Amino acid sequence: MRSIIALLTALCALAAPPAVRREGPFFRISGGSNETEVAVYVGEGDVPPVMGTFTKDGADLLFHPRYELEKTAASRVVVQGREFRFPAEMEALPRTTIVEKVYPSGPEIPANQLKFYIHFSAPMHPGEAWENLKLLDHKGKVVELAFIEIDQELWDREARRLTVLFDPGRIKRGVLPREEVGAALEPGATYTLVAQSNWRDARRVPIRADFRHTFKVVPEDRTPIDPNKWRITSPASGTREALVIDFGEPLDAALALRLITIPTTPGEAHLANAERQWRYTPAKPWPATRQTIQIDTSLEDLAGNKVGRPFDVDTFDRVTVRTNRGQVTLSFQPR
Amino acid sequence: MKNLGLNKWIACAALITGAAFAAPGAGMVAKKLELGAAGPLAFGPPGILFVGDSASASLVAIDTGDRAANKGAGTIELKGINTKMAAALGTTPDQISIQDLAVNPVSHNIYFSVSRGKTPVILKLDVAGKLTEVALDNIAHARVSLPDAPADVKDSRGNSKRMETITDLGFADGRVFIAGLSNEEFSSSLRSIPYPFQAAAKGASIEIFHGAHGRFETNAPVRTFTTYTVANKPHLLAAYTCTPLVTIPLSELQPGNKVKGKTIAELGNRNRPLDMIVYKKDGKDYILMANSSRGVMKLAANNLEKYDAITAPVADKQGVPYETLADLKGVQQLDAYDSKSAVMLMSDAGSMDLRTVTLP
Numbered sequence: 001m002r003s004i005i006a007l008l009t010a011l012c013a014l015a016a017p018p019a020v021r022r023e024g025p026f027f028r029i030s031g032g033s034n035e036t037e038v039a040v041y042v043g044e045g046d047v048p049p050v051m052g053t054f055t056k057d058g059a060d061l062l063f064h065p066r067y068e069l070e071k072t073a074a075s076r077v078v079v080q081g082r083e084f085r086f087p088a089e090m091e092a093l094p095r096t097t098i099v100e101k102v103y104p105s106g107p108e109i110p111a112n113q114l115k116f117y118i119h120f121s122a123p124m125h126p127g128e129a130w131e132n133l134k135l136l137d138h139k140g141k142v143v144e145l146a147f148i149e150i151d152q153e154l155w156d157r158e159a160r161r162l163t164v165l166f167d168p169g170r171i172k173r174g175v176l177p178r179e180e181v182g183a184a185l186e187p188g189a190t191y192t193l194v195a196q197s198n199w200r201d202a203r204r205v206p207i208r209a210d211f212r213h214t215f216k217v218v219p220e221d222r223t224p225i226d227p228n229k230w231r232i233t234s235p236a237s238g239t240r241e242a243l244v245i246d247f248g249e250p251l252d253a254a255l256a257l258r259l260i261t262i263p264t265t266p267g268e269a270h271l272a273n274a275e276r277q278w279r280y281t282p283a284k285p286w287p288a289t290r291q292t293i294q295i296d297t298s299l300e301d302l303a304g305n306k307v308g309r310p311f312d313v314d315t316f317d318r319v320t321v322r323t324n325r326g327q328v329t330l331s332f333q334p335r
Numbered sequence: 336m337k338n339l340g341l342n343k344w345i346a347c348a349a350l351i352t353g354a355a356f357a358a359p360g361a362g363m364v365a366k367k368l369e370l371g372a373a374g375p376l377a378f379g380p381p382g383i384l385f386v387g388d389s390a391s392a393s394l395v396a397i398d399t400g401d402r403a404a405n406k407g408a409g410t411i412e413l414k415g416i417n418t419k420m421a422a423a424l425g426t427t428p429d430q431i432s433i434q435d436l437a438v439n440p441v442s443h444n445i446y447f448s449v450s451r452g453k454t455p456v457i458l459k460l461d462v463a464g465k466l467t468e469v470a471l472d473n474i475a476h477a478r479v480s481l482p483d484a485p486a487d488v489k490d491s492r493g494n495s496k497r498m499e500t501i502t503d504l505g506f507a508d509g510r511v512f513i514a515g516l517s518n519e520e521f522s523s524s525l526r527s528i529p530y531p532f533q534a535a536a537k538g539a540s541i542e543i544f545h546g547a548h549g550r551f552e553t554n555a556p557v558r559t560f561t562t563y564t565v566a567n568k569p570h571l572l573a574a575y576t577c578t579p580l581v582t583i584p585l586s587e588l589q590p591g592n593k594v595k596g597k598t599i600a601e602l603g604n605r606n607r608p609l610d611m612i613v614y615k616k617d618g619k620d621y622i623l624m625a626n627s628s629r630g631v632m633k634l635a636a637n638n639l640e641k642y643d644a645i646t647a648p649v650a651d652k653q654g655v656p657y658e659t660l661a662d663l664k665g666v667q668q669l670d671a672y673d674s675k676s677a678v679m680l681m682s683d684a685g686s687m688d689l690r691t692v693t694l695p
Contacts, residue, residue, distance in 0.1 A: 040425075047422035051468055066468065067451060070426035114521055126450070127432040149607060149627065150558075151667070152374060152434070154518040156496035157390060159453075163518040202453060204429050254496060254519045304521045 020077045020084040025068050027077055029061040037080045038063065042073050050075075097122040097201040099211035102193065103253035104302050106274030107214075110221040111185045114304040116164045116193060117254060123159040123202035126152075132199035133164065135184070136192045143191070146184040159202060185217045221303040225251070227295050227330055237288040237334035242279040245293075250275040252300040259296035286334040293330040362531050363398050363475040370395065370471065373448035373455035376437035379506035379530055384437065384446055386457070387501035387513065388478075394504070394511060394528060397457070398475035399439070399446070407443035407673045408462040410691050416680070417687040420458060423466055424451045433687060436680055438670045445670075445678060445689075460689075479532040481513065499524070506530065507562035508569050508585050514557040525557060525573075527588050558608045563622075563636065574608035574624065580634075600634070600657075612671045614694050623677060623694070625666040632657045633695055660695055 018031030029038055039049040040063055051066040069075055071090040076083055103117040118133075130151075135143040147164050154163040166184055185191065195211040229248055235241035245260075253275050260269065260278060267282035297307040307328055371390025379385055382402040386395045413419070421428040434448040445460045446469070457469040481499070496518070503514040510527045517524075560573040562585065569585045573596065581596035588594060607627035613636060614621055620636040634657040667687070668680040676691040 041422060042425050043418060043422040043427070045418075047419055048466055049423070050425040051423050052425075065425045067425050067454065070430060073425075073427045075425075123453075145607075150500070150502060150516060151609070152389070152500045152502060154498075154500055154516065156498055156518065158496075161496050161518075165521065200429075204427075252519075258497065258519070298520050300520065 018079040018082060020079060022075075022086050025065065027063040028057070029063065029077070029079055030059065031079070032059060033061055033079050035061065039078045040065065040075060041078065042069060042075050093203050093205045095205055095208045097124070097205070097207045098209070099195050099207065102211075102213045104215075104250050104275055105253075106250055106276075108216050108218045109185070110219065110303045111187045111217050112220040112222070112303040113185060113217075114166060114300070114302065115252075118162045118164065118195060120160050120162075120201070120207070124155070124162070125200045125202050125204060126155055126159055128199055129153045129162055129164070132196040133162075134194045134196065136194060138190045140192075143184055187217050187219045190214060190216050221249070221301060221305060224305045224309050225299060225301055225307045227307060227328055230330065232293075232330065232332045234332045234335050235286050237286045240282055240285050242281045243286075243291075243332070245278040245280075246273075247276055247278070250302055251278075252302065255299050259299045261294050262291060263294060265291060288334060290331050290333050293332070295328050295330065297326040297328060363396070363477045365473055365475040368395065368397065368471040368474050368476045370455040370457075373450070373457055374434050374501050375504040376435045376446055376448050377504040377506050377511070378437050378439055378446075379511065381441050382439070383530075384439075384457075385504055385506060385511055385530075386448060387504050388455075389498065389501045389515075392481045392499060393478050394481065394501075394513060396477045396479075396530060396532065397469070399459075399469065400475075401439050401442045401444055401459075403442055405442045405444075405462050408464070408691075410676075411464075411672075411678060411689055412691075413460075413464070413689040415686045416460075416689045419466060420447070420449060423458075423468075424449075424456065426451060428685075433668070433680060436668050436670060436678070436689075438672055438678060440671070443673065477532050479528055481515070481526060481528075503557065503559050505560055505562060505571075507571075510585075510588075512560065512562075512571065512588070514560060514573075525571075525588070559610050559624075561611050561613055561622075563613045563620075572611075572613070572622070574611060609667065610669050612669060612677060614671060614677070615674075616694055621694075623669065625663075625669050625679070631660045631663040631666055631669075633660055663692065 016031050018029060018033050021028045021030075027040060035054045038054070038061060040052065041047060041049055050069070053064050053066070055062045055064065063077075072088050072092060074088050075086045077086070078084075098121045099118060100121050101119040103119075104113070130147075130149045130153075133147070135146040137143055145167055148167050150165075154165070155161065192212050192214045195207065197206055197208070197210045199207050201207065225247075231246040231248070233244040233246075235243050243262075247256075253271055256271060256275065256278060257269055262280060262282075265282045265284075265286065267280050270279045270281075271277065272279055295307060297309075299307055370386065371388050374387040374389050376387075377385045379396070382399050384397045384399050386397060388395055415428075417431060417433060418428045420433070421431045424431065430452055432450045434450060436445055436447050438445050443462050447458045447460070449456045449458055457471070458466060459469055460466050481501075498518050499515045500518065501513055501515050505512045510529050513526045513528065515524045515526070557573045558575060560571055563570055563572045563582075565582055565584075571583045571585060571588065573581045573583065575581065579598040580600040581598050583594055583596045609625040609627055611622055611624040614623065622634040622636045624632045624634065626632055663679070663681075665682040666679045667682055669677050672678040672691050676693050678689065678691050681688050681690060
């Protein structure tokens, strides 16, 4: 008798309709199905099942997706031809990301401007820059082919800063695009850089609003950086007053922060006055001894002119003697 | 770039003769592979897939173990491959980006580097049309840092935003060539790293100067490149963003060398090369170049050595003639598929479609 009851129980279990529960990152399939009878899907139509693995938990089968399912996507589990639907776990997220800053930040840039840095308040989704970043002329018309549209996009590791290079063909003298369609930026004219609000952050949520940065174009700058012309305002020794260097022109923001250093006196650098000024606050008070400022010669101004070398000088004939990198130094005596 | 006919045959010939290459996967250790990013792909010796990892400034060689010869699927017409990849990875199509594709020239399986959110994934589409993930948990691989990669130097506020993005990869003549672009200094680089990787071997960092452009030095980025035999010598054929097509003998691409490229064509304005391959048809060689604004361009590639170097600015197009295949629109990536066709990843109104196209 007992064995008959056991047999009946087993038969009932076999006949029990399958059931599916979502338990955190995995799905529990009860009802005695085997792996070949179960498939999990995200998306509709002719799509392959979600990649993942099965484990047994008693009579139940557990499906572990290879990657955690997207929380804003609905999913469905098909067991022996029956479909179980699961709604998205999460509604769309709020739009919180903004463009924090654009460098160069000043109201004027040279006609041979080389690049922009666009800083976002949160990590972005690479792959959408070229459809969302526009350069408009004063009439609001898009300037075609202004930037090098590298499909990998030049982000930093966190994907919070995008480097946008003007197409060198629109900057360099004597190259075809510039001969044909002129320079991207005409001196005297006003332009607006626009980051459109469709641009999505790493969560795939669009930025909060369009960002616009308007600037005026001044004549080309083809003069190398000359640190000897910088104005140094010395701080008082024994204090943590800022050392102030006025460049006399705006420099590339990222490079000015990284390539000007005072190795013997650690401290923190900031840029001010639209990247025309470098302010350095030491971690400890200035000593009374003479201080050396190191400047890497790959420092660039807005137009890519380096220390002692303009951007598009013809160095071909002298290339065997040119050194790639070097240091120049300045010194000052704290008061 | 991708593996090319040339590379494939060099690789195969060398393997058969046992001369130039160690066994595939030699010196590799099977362990977990942590990719910071999965960018450009290229096949090298049979079954070895190179992956550019910009986030960790390195090049990774993976032994896929995929060395069984197969004739290929014939014709592929796969609409919405991005939707299928997203579904298989448990997410929505807007969460994935296909970074590159490479055809294994032996098996004809197609490999993709894909970002799922910020997670890098390598997927394989086999000749039967099945999409699987290349599991990286325990895979034979070797990694080498990019020579002269930008040091992870922090500024005085502890920020390190500097990076070099790998824009293209290619394998030829026992070396991997890597084009990169800095996100701070305006500079591009071309490096070569011998394979198999040797711990102590330093790759070459190569400076290339154009003869054209009014003889101005150029740091313009190499947008895409391939290798090709010109006058019986292997050359790098590089397309720059500001229109020139340049040849450089591979033999000159040595560590520390400063190399002058020969500009053989100015392809005119609005030329934004994305990807290119070289192929043979009816005994003649051609270059197929995907272009962001012009569709696909086909250039006759026989006797490239006969073209004079372009050394002065030109009014429009000059040098190697080309025709535009205007019906091939939205081509994002391409690679040689078999002797008769190329495989193309094409974007059409948000959908990414994978198609084989008969070589024109």
